[in-house]
Amino acid sequence: MRPHDAHAPPPPSGLPPPRPPGHGQERHRFPSKVRSLSEGPADGRASRELGEEEEGSSSKPGGHNILVAVRSRALLPQERSAGGHAIITICNGTTVILEDPHTTAADDYLRLNKSKERRYHFDQALEETAQNLEVYERTTRFLIPSVIQGFNATVFAYGATSAGKTHTMLGYPGEPGIMLLTLRDLFSEVANQKSNLHFEIKCSFLEVYNENVRDLLRPDSDFLDIREDPVKGMCVAGISEVGGLESAEEIMALLHQGNKNRTTEATGANVTSSRSHAVLQVMVHQRDKTADIVAHVNLGKLSMIDLAGSERASQTNNKGMRMIEGANINRSLLALGNCITALSSAVAFVPYRDSKMTRLLKDSLGGNCRTVMIANVSPCHINYEDTHNTLKYANRAKNIKTKAVRNVVQVNYHVSKYTEIIKDLRSEIQELKAKLAVPEAHPDMGEEELDTKQSVKWKHELMQNFEERVRIKRRLIDLAHETKNQMVQKSHAQVGISQWESGRQAQSDADMDGQRTPPNIRELQEQLKFIKSELARTEETTRVLEGMLHENQEKAERLQAELPRRVKNKDMRAFLGLISRIYVMEVENMDMQEMVDVTGPLLEQKELEAEALRLQIQMRDRVIEEQDQLLQAEGKAQLAKPDGWINVVAKPARRAPSTVRWLEEDDLGLDDSPLARRRHGSGRGYGALGFFADQPRDFPPEPPSARERLPDRARNKSGGTPPASNSFSSAEFGEARPLDVAGRGLGPPRPAAAEEKEVSLARAADVEGDLDPRLPVVEGQNLMGAALNGLGRDVAPEITKRPARGRTGRKRQPKADREVERPLQLQVEASALRRDPGPEDSQGSGSEREHASSASPHPVVKDVAAERRGLLSKLSKRMKSVENASAKDMY
Numbered sequence: 001m002r003p004h005d006a007h008a009p010p011p012p013s014g015l016p017p018p019r020p021p022g023h024g025q026e027r028h029r030f031p032s033k034v035r036s037l038s039e040g041p042a043d044g045r046a047s048r049e050l051g052e053e054e055e056g057s058s059s060k061p062g063g064h065n066i067l068v069a070v071r072s073r074a075l076l077p078q079e080r081s082a083g084g085h086a087i088i089t090i091c092n093g094t095t096v097i098l099e100d101p102h103t104t105a106a107d108d109y110l111r112l113n114k115s116k117e118r119r120y121h122f123d124q125a126l127e128e129t130a131q132n133l134e135v136y137e138r139t140t141r142f143l144i145p146s147v148i149q150g151f152n153a154t155v156f157a158y159g160a161t162s163a164g165k166t167h168t169m170l171g172y173p174g175e176p177g178i179m180l181l182t183l184r185d186l187f188s189e190v191a192n193q194k195s196n197l198h199f200e201i202k203c204s205f206l207e208v209y210n211e212n213v214r215d216l217l218r219p220d221s222d223f224l225d226i227r228e229d230p231v232k233g234m235c236v237a238g239i240s241e242v243g244g245l246e247s248a249e250e251i252m253a254l255l256h257q258g259n260k261n262r263t264t265e266a267t268g269a270n271v272t273s274s275r276s277h278a279v280l281q282v283m284v285h286q287r288d289k290t291a292d293i294v295a296h297v298n299l300g301k302l303s304m305i306d307l308a309g310s311e312r313a314s315q316t317n318n319k320g321m322r323m324i325e326g327a328n329i330n331r332s333l334l335a336l337g338n339c340i341t342a343l344s345s346a347v348a349f350v351p352y353r354d355s356k357m358t359r360l361l362k363d364s365l366g367g368n369c370r371t372v373m374i375a376n377v378s379p380c381h382i383n384y385e386d387t388h389n390t391l392k393y394a395n396r397a398k399n400i401k402t403k404a405v406r407n408v409v410q411v412n413y414h415v416s417k418y419t420e421i422i423k424d425l426r427s428e429i430q431e432l433k434a435k436l437a438v439p440e441a442h443p444d445m446g447e448e449e450l451d452t453k454q455s456v457k458w459k460h461e462l463m464q465n466f467e468e469r470v471r472i473k474r475r476l477i478d479l480a481h482e483t484k485n486q487m488v489q490k491s492h493a494q495v496g497i498s499q500w501e502s503g504r505q506a507q508s509d510a511d512m513d514g515q516r517t518p519p520n521i522r523e524l525q526e527q528l529k530f531i532k533s534e535l536a537r538t539e540e541t542t543r544v545l546e547g548m549l550h551e552n553q554e555k556a557e558r559l560q561a562e563l564p565r566r567v568k569n570k571d572m573r574a575f576l577g578l579i580s581r582i583y584v585m586e587v588e589n590m591d592m593q594e595m596v597d598v599t600g601p602l603l604e605q606k607e608l609e610a611e612a613l614r615l616q617i618q619m620r621d622r623v624i625e626e627q628d629q630l631l632q633a634e635g636k637a638q639l640a641k642p643d644g645w646i647n648v649v650a651k652p653a654r655r656a657p658s659t660v661r662w663l664e665e666d667d668l669g670l671d672d673s674p675l676a677r678r679r680h681g682s683g684r685g686y687g688a689l690g691f692f693a694d695q696p697r698d699f700p701p702e703p704p705s706a707r708e709r710l711p712d713r714a715r716n717k718s719g720g721t722p723p724a725s726n727s728f729s730s731a732e733f734g735e736a737r738p739l740d741v742a743g744r745g746l747g748p749p750r751p752a753a754a755e756e757k758e759v760s761l762a763r764a765a766d767v768e769g770d771l772d773p774r775l776p777v778v779e780g781q782n783l784m785g786a787a788l789n790g791l792g793r794d795v796a797p798e799i800t801k802r803p804a805r806g807r808t809g810r811k812r813q814p815k816a817d818r819e820v821e822r823p824l825q826l827q828v829e830a831s832a833l834r835r836d837p838g839p840e841d842s843q844g845s846g847s848e849r850e851h852a853s854s855a856s857p858h859p860v861v862k863d864v865a866a867e868r869r870g871l872l873s874k875l876s877k878r879m880k881s882v883e884n885a886s887a888k889d890m891y
């Protein structure tokens, strides 16, 4: 850069500023108008429409000026070595100052004091540092939309040999030239508009060598003629046009192929001097996509020309063929210069026909075209004359006006074309359908972006699917609870009704006739009816929900199957697969949790009930054992096993899984109980659990402690000490009365507190039928009920065979009988537990209660009763807490 240029502002990159009026060659002084121009906000980019009328540049009213740009290159090494220095200065991106090379001979007195400095203003002036991309953006880029719309456009590089025309137009791989940059943008723009418009792009590449036109894409072909077509304008007859091009790279491949066929030789000025003018033409045919029998086709043509450089024989040292080539080149360039001069001076005649090149450029220079001229100049002072000539012609060319019009051809297709049109329409429908299938996608969306959108969409659908599944499942769970609740209510109602009905059957027909259905039963019947209808409704809803669940699962399977098709990225697919797995596991987890929630408390409750029943059986066995011992001590025969006696098979001690915990002795406080003490002392298992850990047996073995105590009792008895009453009072024994098959307590009336505790056991009785499912059932019988009823049936008759009257007026029993009766009074409870106690039994039991209130209990009985009461109290409390917890969870 020249020293005085150092403070110049950076080259503008926007619109080229309008030319000053009367601009052109200026001498000696930097005009103030030029300065004012530089103050404009221009950024140097040639995005303006050429249609703008420019002051002082109009040679053809209503036309568009050619955009003229000057590009100066750096000094070449050979120029430096030849002592050359730069005489070109670029100011403000528009002004070119050509300095005096000071080469005037000392004896040339006429010119000696005459400065040779020249200053020119152009649309764009590019200094040596400008790269091809900048040149493209500031000169050519604005032509792209015009070509697509059907205008002709031309870009040509003009200048002396080795000025840098080929470098500008073709460039090289590291720095692509105007041709490649233009083509890239053209194809990109076409791709943007492809969704609405149909494009066809063709290309041809030719050279004018020694005034002959050659097809560079078909080098073996003959020379071609130039014709003027009323529609297409100037064209080369028989030139090969390569169609179906999809990218700039395809055209560049053709260009390189053609360039190899282009004539380039080494000259004294340029080692790769172009010996011909090369013309790359790109034809863009564009029409609406909606096919019709009449089509309007826009025909745009973009010509990019790398001219051969003018040369002086003295400079190039050409001889022979090179000299002839040079002469032809100069002739054609001279013709071009003349045309430019004629066009700029608005004369009527323009000598286009003087050369093939000017004929070809006819449209570009003065006709239907938007044109850009890039004048390449060498900065070396040695090339002052060439540079000056170039600048002069470029300066003239600024005045040339072209009048570009859109080339539109109306094509009336023959009816036979209908098939093709219909085919086009069908393919368009398919395209649109594909677009609708992926609404978010748009043409310029990259594959990755598309994949991301698809995966987001898939994930969203999957989420919806699982959310819906969770909702359905929750509803189903609620319904299951509801159904269970209704079943329990139904069972209660049924039990109440059936009890009333069985009671009624026992009565005589006469009594029945006089009886009407009591209100509470009527209420139960109403309730039952309502519950049944509710159950039917719940069942129907469950069925519908199950159908929905099935559909939901099918949809999830469909989504899984669609994943590989919808999402191409492997990693993304794997990621989505994992998300899907997480959802599935969450649903499974929910199912499991529900199972635990429902079954856990139920299981625990069942275990507790089983414990309670085992304790009761244990009590029974203890009582019988004590009786046997007493009978044995008094020399009486042992009681025979009653009918229906059931051996209890010990349940193997085990740990329940999860939340279910087996009762430990500690829970029951058995360590401090007399029973536990005895067990520990003897080493035999008689605890709540240890007892059942023994092997099956008919009767429990005698506890050693009981045997030890027998002689004492016998002594007491023989010593006249009246035996203590051994009957169980209801207060002592009532808390854990055995339940009947319907879950009701058996035996004599009990205090309200005891009844309440019993209800807690009975509440869970799901009595769909007659049996209480909570109670262990062996061969269809209620174990506890059967055992106790059987005991009562077989023992009680023996007791009632010996009626005795006491102070209450009843027959007093003989002493011996009383001795027998004493232990047998343990069975009073059993006989009282019978479902329908006879009047005698009732009386007997009543008298025994009276007796018990006035006498102290038998020590063994007292022990057992106290122990039992303690155990059952704890058990009852524990069951109550578990019941409460489970009721909270379930309802």
Ligand SMILES: Nc1ncnc2c1ncn2[C@@H]1O[C@H](COP(=O)(O)OP(=O)(O)OP(=O)(O)O)[C@@H](O)[C@H]1O
Pocket (backbone or CB within 6 Å): 072, 073, 074, 076, 128, 159, 160, 161, 162, 163, 164, 165, 166, 167, 168, 270, 272, 273, 274, 275, 307, 308, 309, 310, 376
């Ligand atoms: N802007 C530039 N920057 C750097 N080097 C350049 C530039 N322009 C041209 N050159 C170099 O100058 C030399 C001549 O350039 P080029 O062949 O493009 O000239 P030309 O005008 O096409 O010549 P001819 O008319 O003889 O074909 C080449 O070595 C090229 O690399």
